[in-house]
Amino acid sequence: MASRKPIRVAVTGAAGNIGYALLFRIASGAMFGPDQPVILQLLEIPVEGPQKALKGVAMELEDCAFPLLTDMVLTGEADVAFKDANWCLLVGSKPRGPGMERADLLKDNGKIFIAQGKSIDAVAADDARVAVVGNPCNTNVMIAAAQARRLPADRFTAMVRLDENRARAQLAQKAGVAIDEVTDLYIYGNHSPTMFADFTHAKVGGKDAASVIGDEAWLKNDFLPAVGKRGAAIIEARGLSSAASAANALVDHVRDLVTPGKVHSVAISSEGRYGFAPGVWAGMPVRTTATGYEVIETYAMDDFAKSKIALTNDELVGERETIKDLLA
Ligand code: NAD
Ligand code: LMR
Numbered sequence: 001m002a003s004r005k006p007i008r009v010a011v012t013g014a015a016g017n018i019g020y021a022l023l024f025r026i027a028s029g030a031m032f033g034p035d036q037p038v039i040l041q042l043l044e045i046p047v048e049g050p051q052k053a054l055k056g057v058a059m060e061l062e063d064c065a066f067p068l069l070t071d072m073v074l075t076g077e078a079d080v081a082f083k084d085a086n087w088c089l090l091v092g093s094k095p096r097g098p099g100m101e102r103a104d105l106l107k108d109n110g111k112i113f114i115a116q117g118k119s120i121d122a123v124a125a126d127d128a129r130v131a132v133v134g135n136p137c138n139t140n141v142m143i144a145a146a147q148a149r150r151l152p153a154d155r156f157t158a159m160v161r162l163d164e165n166r167a168r169a170q171l172a173q174k175a176g177v178a179i180d181e182v183t184d185l186y187i188y189g190n191h192s193p194t195m196f197a198d199f200t201h202a203k204v205g206g207k208d209a210a211s212v213i214g215d216e217a218w219l220k221n222d223f224l225p226a227v228g229k230r231g232a233a234i235i236e237a238r239g240l241s242s243a244a245s246a247a248n249a250l251v252d253h254v255r256d257l258v259t260p261g262k263v264h265s266v267a268i269s270s271e272g273r274y275g276f277a278p279g280v281w282a283g284m285p286v287r288t289t290a291t292g293y294e295v296i297e298t299y300a301m302d303d304f305a306k307s308k309i310a311l312t313n314d315e316l317v318g319e320r321e322t323i324k325d326l327l328a
Pocket of ligand 2: 096102135162230231232234241242
């Protein structure tokens with residue numbers, strides 16, 4: 001089974017809540033497939049408590065006897081964690097608490113991504129790809145990518161897949177159908193309440209979602225805010241931000257980025273597509289190819305969709321303005 005060359009997967013914040021729900025799934029083959037061995041390169045802050053907790057997580061990983069887990073590196077140094085990494089999963093950062101918006105984390109978390117972006121650019125593998133989860137993830141990925149002199153911007157992605165999964169689940173529930181019946185539903189813009197979960201092109205059982213649901217007011221006034229504010233609802237209910245569903249979404253995000261033909265929502269450098277400002281990272285649909293992904297640019301947006309995209313774009317531009325000194 002382990003005849004393929006292992007890939008090196010760096011995970012930051014590895015002793016945190018998402019880390020605990022994520023690492024076992026990577027090691028089991030859920031992210032890169034049942035024939036792909038992995039080496040986990042795990043980064044935590046260089047402080048006794050988190051480093052000790054990281055050791056504990058590694059002990060549990062050993063105790064699972066995963067055939068695909070060929071080695072582990074535990075470290076407090078970014079240059080060790082990212083050394084020759086093929087994938088860099090940037091989870092480590094502060095989560096928000098009740099009553100906060102994700103953008104409130106910008107000042108605290110933003111600077112983490114300068115140092116990590118620099119380190120990735122300096123030591124990661126030539127084919128390195130980056131997925132940012134730490135919030136506010138669209139702007140943090142922009143900060144990391146600004147440090148990249150060697151890796152092209154399209155290698156840097158941020159996660160809006162949890163939002164796509166939430167949106168599909170909400171529509172399936174409302175329509176009373178299985179999740180797989182909901183298709184063509186993609187997330188545009190920021191991972192924040194302004195995101196646009198594009199129900200206007202979504203399908204339920206192959207038919208237009210809007211005609212199947214038959215309630216435009218529900219789609220606009222209930223569905224969109226429910227998806228946009230789901231993270232806050234989880235924090236309110238659990239007292240902690242989503243962890244298992246976030247880890248699951250990251251498994252989906254990366255697995256679909258290495259599976260040619262998959263169409264899924266990813267936050268990428270907008271390059272002006274769908275009216276987003278060039279240089280902001282915005283969610284939109286991509287189709288995975290043999291070597292990367294191509295952006296699906298063919299969805300025609302109506303005036304309502306355009307107004308939603310303009311709103312989330314304004315927020316992304318505002319976040320960029322807030323941290324402009326971190327982009328130098
Ligand atoms: P957590 O507090 O449980 O764990 C975060 C871990 O990161 C901690 O162990 C901490 O020590 C570590 N850390 C902090 N700074 C670090 C650094 N510079 N290098 C390495 N490790 C560092 O938090 P969590 O629940 O795992 O959430 C992590 C992040 O993911 C938060 O910012 C949260 O808001 C975000 N998140 C994003 C999504 C999304 O859909 N994009 C979903 C859920 C959570
Ligand atoms: C989520 O969407 O659950 C995460 O981004 C955590 C949060 O702050 O909402």
